[in-house]
Amino acid sequence: METFVAAVIAGxxxxxxxxxxxxxxxxxxRATEVINFAQPALMILGAYAASALVNEAGLPFWxxxxxxxxxxxxxGMLTERIALRPMIGRxxxxxxxxxxxxxxxxxxxxxxxxxxxxxxxxxxxxxxTTEVLGATVFTLDLAKIVISLTAVAAVGLFLARxxxxxxxxxxxxxxxxxxxxxVKVGRMFGLSWGISAGLAALAGVLVSSGGSGVxxxxxxxxxKALPVIILGGLDSIxxxxxAGLLIGLAEGLTKxxxxxxxxxxxxxxxxxxxxxxxxxVLMVRPYGMFGTKEVVRV
Amino acid sequence: MSDVRTSERTMRxxxxxxxxxxxxxxxxxxxxxxxxxxxxxxxxxxxxFALERDMVSLLSTVFVFAIGGIGLNIxxxxxxxxxxxxxxxxxxxxxxxxxLGGEQSxxxxxxxxxxxxxxxxxxxxxxxxxxxxxxxxxxxxGLYLAILTLGLVFIGEHIFKEADWxxxxxxxxxxxxxxxxxxxxxFAPHEILGYRFDRFTVFYYAxxxxxxxxxxxxRNLTRSRFGRSFAAVRDRDVAAxxxxxxxxxxxxxxxxVSSFYAGIAGALLSIIYGRITPENWNLFLxxxxxxxxxxxxxxxxxxxxxxxxxxxxxxxxxQELSDYVPLASDVGQGGLFTIFQLQSILFGVLxxxxxxxxxxxxxxxxxxxxxxxxxxxxSY
Numbered sequence: 001m002e003t004f005v006a007a008v009i010a011g012x013x014x015x016x017x018x019x020x021x022x023x024x025x026x027x028x029x030r031a032t033e034v035i036n037f038a039q040p041a042l043m044i045l046g047a048y049a050a051s052a053l054v055n056e057a058g059l060p061f062w063x064x065x066x067x068x069x070x071x072x073x074x075x076g077m078l079t080e081r082i083a084l085r086p087m088i089g090r091x092x093x094x095x096x097x098x099x100x101x102x103x104x105x106x107x108x109x110x111x112x113x114x115x116x117x118x119x120x121x122x123x124x125x126x127x128x129t130t131e132v133l134g135a136t137v138f139t140l141d142l143a144k145i146v147i148s149l150t151a152v153a154a155v156g157l158f159l160a161r162x163x164x165x166x167x168x169x170x171x172x173x174x175x176x177x178x179x180x181x182x183v184k185v186g187r188m189f190g191l192s193w194g195i196s197a198g199l200a201a202l203a204g205v206l207v208s209s210g211g212s213g214v215x216x217x218x219x220x221x222x223x224k225a226l227p228v229i230i231l232g233g234l235d236s237i238x239x240x241x242x243a244g245l246l247i248g249l250a251e252g253l254t255k256x257x258x259x260x261x262x263x264x265x266x267x268x269x270x271x272x273x274x275x276x277x278x279x280x281v282l283m284v285r286p287y288g289m290f291g292t293k294e295v296v297r298v
Numbered sequence: 299m300s301d302v303r304t305s306e307r308t309m310r311x312x313x314x315x316x317x318x319x320x321x322x323x324x325x326x327x328x329x330x331x332x333x334x335x336x337x338x339x340x341x342x343x344x345x346x347f348a349l350e351r352d353m354v355s356l357l358s359t360v361f362v363f364a365i366g367g368i369g370l371n372i373x374x375x376x377x378x379x380x381x382x383x384x385x386x387x388x389x390x391x392x393x394x395x396x397x398l399g400g401e402q403s404x405x406x407x408x409x410x411x412x413x414x415x416x417x418x419x420x421x422x423x424x425x426x427x428x429x430x431x432x433x434x435x436x437x438x439x440g441l442y443l444a445i446l447t448l449g450l451v452f453i454g455e456h457i458f459k460e461a462d463w464x465x466x467x468x469x470x471x472x473x474x475x476x477x478x479x480x481x482x483x484x485f486a487p488h489e490i491l492g493y494r495f496d497r498f499t500v501f502y503y504a505x506x507x508x509x510x511x512x513x514x515x516x517r518n519l520t521r522s523r524f525g526r527s528f529a530a531v532r533d534r535d536v537a538a539x540x541x542x543x544x545x546x547x548x549x550x551x552x553x554x555v556s557s558f559y560a561g562i563a564g565a566l567l568s569i570i571y572g573r574i575t576p577e578n579w580n581l582f583l584x585x586x587x588x589x590x591x592x593x594x595x596x597x598x599x600x601x602x603x604x605x606x607x608x609x610x611x612x613x614x615x616x617q618e619l620s621d622y623v624p625l626a627s628d629v630g631q632g633g634l635f636t637i638f639q640l641q642s643i644l645f646g647v648l649x650x651x652x653x654x655x656x657x658x659x660x661x662x663x664x665x666x667x668x669x670x671x672x673x674x675x676x677s678y
Contacts, residue, residue, distance in 0.1 A: 035441045086654045093380045096441055097592060098653050100382075100585060104646030108639045220581075223452075226445050234441075266460030275449035279434065282446055286438050 005135035007256040008249060013141030015248015016148035020203040021225035022232065022240035023152050024196035030172035030235050031192035032088075034095040038079065039200050040222035041106030046072045046201025047121065047208040047218075048113050054122035061122055065205050069198040075106075076197025077190045084193070085186065107219060114216045121209035140210045151202055152241055155195060159237075168192065172235075227278035233291020243289060247274050323521050325514070342506060346499045355498045355570070356610060361509035362566045364606035367590035368516045368599055369559025374588075375597035376520055377552035378532025379435065383447030384560050384587045386454035387424040389579030391561025392474065392568035393464055395420040399475030406472045407463055413479040417508075420475075420565035421558040428557030432550040451581050458576035471575030474568035477501065485569060505566055512559065517599050519555065528552055529597070589645045593652050595659030604660040613641045 021039060028036045046068050053064030083102055087095040125140040132142075159165040170178040171188040179185050200222070207221060208214045225240075228247050232239025255270040262269075287293045316322040326332035346354045370384050399416035400408035431450065435443055459468040466472035477484040484504040487496050519525050527548045530538035539545055568574045586609060594605020616637055635643065656662045 083650050098650050101646040101649030108643045272453050272456035275452045278449050
């Protein structure tokens with residue numbers, strides 16, 4: 001029982017971060033119908049920015065997280081303006097390939113900045129533990145769940161209630177009609193990238209927190225958000241939150257129980273599991289749990 | 299039968315005047331193209347006599363990348379299906395070749411068969427796996443396919459790491475297949491007609507022959523009924539279906555052919571690498587091949603060859619330039635970037651720049667130059 005609770009909390013903690021990243025993918029997809037493969041690089045740059053602010057500039061943790069998020073939002077908006085805006089009206093796979101190019105560039109910049117070092121977020125939780133239902137779990141995992149869900153809720157509230165959020169949803173629904181109503185569609189694209197990159201930065205901080213620190217190759221963790229958005233549905237924020245938690249949970253449980261009950265699947269099977277889930281989902285329900293079913297006439 | 303007769307003289311002035319459909323579909327539509335191809339082949343055959351050993355080896359890599367790039371271009375450029383999973387099929391080909399043609403040693407299996415067996419099998423096994431995955435890939439399109447194939451890379455990497463009796467396991471790796479064709483070692487020095495060829499030169503010719511055969515096969519495929527149905531599916535799948543193109547069959551064919559090319563390329567690449575680990579076949583190799591296709595130019599075979607030459611030669615070029623440009627430096631000397639980093643960044647930047655400014659890639663640049671000189675000295 002205690003192992004089970006610990007596995008569930010650890011899985012949900014990882015899953016909450018996946019949700020955060022997946023929401024970033026979904027926001028960009030809804031605005032521009034592009035899958036942003038540069039998200040992992042934005043995440044690791046965010047982690048680096050926060051780490052540098054805490055450890056070298058000596059800012060308090062929360063302030064440095066905020067500054068890192070704003071900085072990365074700027075980087076995201078700049079990327080959109082330079083590399084993605086000219087691709088409007090071109091096939092969406094071309095635009096997605098552009099983001100692959102951006103991914104490489106930003107990733108190498110991050111590798112150069114971080115070098116062989118290990119980055120730590122300087123977070124207040126470190127390796128401390130808490131008791132939940134009799135099981136000892138890392139406080140960090142609880143913090144991940146709370147922070148991620150709060151951030152996603154804030155974005156959801158912004159989209160649902162604010163004037164700009166309404167404009168963004170209008171853009172996602174129909175760009176030309178939105179343009180006719182006076183929405184500055186280009187600015188909404190930039191804003192989507194900004195929000196998404198900000199969320200990625202926050203995810204980066206959460207991934208790199210926990211005392212021991214991470215190296216630059218952790219960036220590829222962000223690609224786990226792809227199985228999440230496939231499971232949740234490419235254009236559903238609700239879907240990506242639920243799917244993120246589910247994938248994290250599946251991963252956490254596999255990590256604990258698979259070596260014992262199914263060792264023939266090999267070591268580190270939990271790392272491949274999300275992609276396996278994704279392929280199954282694509283087979284039986286390609287639009288995911290909450291996604292809009294694509295109407296195909298052929 | 300109103301076969302319009304045109305004299306040789308008239309044709310020379312109007313190379314694009316076709317009076318028969320079969321002329322338009324020829325493998326070389328103009329005599330100029332044919333002649334230049336012959337010249338290029340001759341130059342390529344002569345090159346090893348003039349070049350250093352490491353350049354010869356690098357050029358063999360260009361041929362191998364061109365084979366893989368042509369495969370990805372058939373899928374992405376002609377049939378319009380973006381795949382990030384190319385590295386997985388390259389790996390599959392490499393390990394098929396290694397199992398069939400490698401040596402049994404250190405816990406990894408190897409049957410030591412002849413290249414005449416393992417080379418075709420290195421294409422056929424990935425093609426069969428491609429056939430198994432294709433129904434999945436045909437169900438989803440566009441970005442979904444890119445994500446699906448990305449998943450393939452990660453699952454493949456996991457399988458490669460776990461199947462250590464085939465691959466030697468993570469970080470350890472194994473020796474590749476032995477390039478022995480009918481008892482003749484293609485990766486060993488030979489003395490032919492009194493001239494000594496080193497092993498890299500011998501393998502250069504082997505790769506070149508395979509490359510030429512596969513490039514012509516691809517060119518023939520793309521000008522056939524199937525090639526035109528690929529383009530129809532890419533341009534508008536609904537319209538293609540209405541015209542009687544079977545979508546599932548067409549996409550499956552594109553996927554299978556692409557996997558076959560990837561497998562052959564992977565097998566040859568493993569010999570150039572000398573030792574292969576499961577980490578060789580990761581996402582970044584896939585991105586290299588995407589760079590070949592997008593920098594070279596979508597839906598042109600010659601573009602893929604240009605792209606392969608560019609992508610493989612770029613590190614060498616960066617290295618040569620690094621003496622003059624202060625941007626790059628050797629590891630640990632405090633420059634802005636290391637050579638390796640600079641080259642990766644250039645890939646990324648070039649993918650973006652070409653897609654934004656010249657979607658037809660290097661081939662498109664060549665077309666511009668050619669068209670300029672066609673009308674020369676008139677600007678338009």
